[in-house]
Amino acid sequence: xxxxxxxxxxxxxxxxGGDEPVRALDAVDISIDDGEFVCIVGPSGCxxxxxxxxxxxxxxPTDGEIRLxxxxxxxxxxxxxxxxxxxxxxxxxxxxxNVGFGLKQQGVDKKERQxxxxxxxxxxxLADAASSYPSALSGGMxxxxxxARSLAVDPSLLLMDEPFGAVxxxxxxxxxxxxxxxxxxxxxxxxxxxxxxxxxxxxxDRVVVMAADPGRVSEIVSIDVPRPRRRSDPAVGAYVEQIxxxxxxxx
Amino acid sequence: xxxxxxxxxxxxxxxxxxxxxxxxDSETVRSYLLGVSGxxxxxxxxxLLSLTQPDxxxxxxxxxxxxxxxxxxxxxxxxxxxQSMMHWLPGTIVGTALGVGAGVILGWSRTADQITAPVxxxxxxxxxxxxxxxxxxxxGINHVGAAFIIALGAFWxxxxxxxxxxxxxxxDLIDVGRTLGVNGNLATIRTIVIPSALPEILTGIRTGIxxxxxxxxxxxxxxVPGIGREIQRASTNLLVDRVIAYILVxxxxxxxxxxxxxVGQRRALRWRA
Numbered sequence: 067x068x069x070x071x072x073x074x075x076x077x078x079x080x081x082x083g084g085d086e087p088v089r090a091l092d093a094v095d096i097s098i099d100d101g102e103f104v105c106i107v108g109p110s111g112c113x114x115x116x117x118x119x120x121x122x123x124x125x126x127p128t129d130g131e132i133r134l135x136x137x138x139x140x141x142x143x144x145x146x147x148x149x150x151x152x153x154x155x156x157x158x159x160x161x162x163x164n165v166g167f168g169l170k171q172q173g174v175d176k177k178e179r180q181x182x183x184x185x186x187x188x189x190x191x192l193a194d195a196a197s198s199y200p201s202a203l204s205g206g207m208x209x210x211x212x213x214a215r216s217l218a219v220d221p222s223l224l225l226m227d228e229p230f231g232a233v234x235x236x237x238x239x240x241x242x243x244x245x246x247x248x249x250x251x252x253x254x255x256x257x258x259x260x261x262x263x264x265x266x267x268x269x270x271d272r273v274v275v276m277a278a279d280p281g282r283v284s285e286i287v288s289i290d291v292p293r294p295r296r297r298s299d300p301a302v303g304a305y306v307e308q309i310x311x312x313x314x315x316x317x
Numbered sequence: 318x319x320x321x322x323x324x325x326x327x328x329x330x331x332x333x334x335x336x337x338x339x340x341x342d343s344e345t346v347r348s349y350l351l352g353v354s355g356x357x358x359x360x361x362x363x364x365l366l367s368l369t370q371p372d373x374x375x376x377x378x379x380x381x382x383x384x385x386x387x388x389x390x391x392x393x394x395x396x397x398x399x400q401s402m403m404h405w406l407p408g409t410i411v412g413t414a415l416g417v418g419a420g421v422i423l424g425w426s427r428t429a430d431q432i433t434a435p436v437x438x439x440x441x442x443x444x445x446x447x448x449x450x451x452x453x454x455x456x457g458i459n460h461v462g463a464a465f466i467i468a469l470g471a472f473w474x475x476x477x478x479x480x481x482x483x484x485x486x487x488x489d490l491i492d493v494g495r496t497l498g499v500n501g502n503l504a505t506i507r508t509i510v511i512p513s514a515l516p517e518i519l520t521g522i523r524t525g526i527x528x529x530x531x532x533x534x535x536x537x538x539x540x541v542p543g544i545g546r547e548i549q550r551a552s553t554n555l556l557v558d559r560v561i562a563y564i565l566v567x568x569x570x571x572x573x574x575x576x577x578x579x580v581g582q583r584r585a586l587r588w589r590a
Contacts, residue, residue, distance in 0.1 A: 171497055
């Protein structure tokens, strides 16, 4: 492990069940540098979500270890911001209360909390919706709030599980663009899980391609195309082709 | 046309997705008017029906109204109401608090649930009225005994409502809470479980309040003074107009408390679309 390593997924394996155990993940080895944007793609059943829950500290691995800044992750913590596909905003809290939730848990005083919340909401372009309840928001807005909520506590790594999987195509592109801007602005390390190869190639420095039965890393592809990347760019197209073939070959 | 575009108290008015709240106003007026005409229709029907019956079977609404005013002016009614409140209020509050508390604990902790499940199932079907013997033996023929019966009724309703609400709290929200620094049972219950289960808890409390007014009559069966005993006395003496006048007190009290509670409930749950 070198000094630049932010997150080290070290030979992580996971077995579920008692009588007929299922090997969901096997010897997954990924090392992510500080400030890097890494996407994980793979067919359904390749253990993406299991890996997500293990990295988030929501579930223990059966073997191997997750290290964040050299320290083993055994439970969720503020160093690790998590964004779920289904947003999971707290419906009884307003947008600003949702965003300030983590800060409140940490005992940050009201004034500082207000300042951070305002900053986060303008980062995701939702300053006007501060006092709305989530039920009044569209899917794209909800996901922006969820991103602001996870960034508010200033985690060093942002972990996202198919965050744009539940919004329409247009909103998805907007959100991708915004995420890249946030990434550039905040210099966070991002681990982004998706089943959308186009999305992975548009966003990532490196794409980790996973295979199923058992879930494992089959290949890691570096995307050497400067951003912003256009889908019409032949270089982008070539990467998409290559990754599709890698996934397809294993299915 | 001419419809007020209220912004529903949202200060900035910069939220275009909150609209058409004013529609509710005309709808409210409509349902209010329909309700009033329903009441009038009911009274007319009652009056016509009472003309065909002797007073001892069904007195007219006018006779009942006169009796109501008499009882109110003589002070008998307010005294009885005060006496009923002496056990209704503590019984409802204690029963509700214990029911919600037990519902949260057993809905949340699998272990506590498994330990208590058999006992709960044995105790659950016992109607509060069957406990009157115990109420007298343990507390005597007084407000405490009556409050005990009322509390029992409130307890079970609130227990099951809360239990169901807590059980259905989404695991995902609890996971989100963990990633945002909510650690331990107490913090999780306070910050996620209770707010999330609040709609069910409030529905339980509201149902319980209604049930407790009904239990006031039952709880006074063994001689504790109050509205319920007045109803029984009047009934024994075949003073049907008096029976109905006192039943009306219960209905009106229920209406007042329930309306106030609904206002609070709507406020607490304004986050629901």
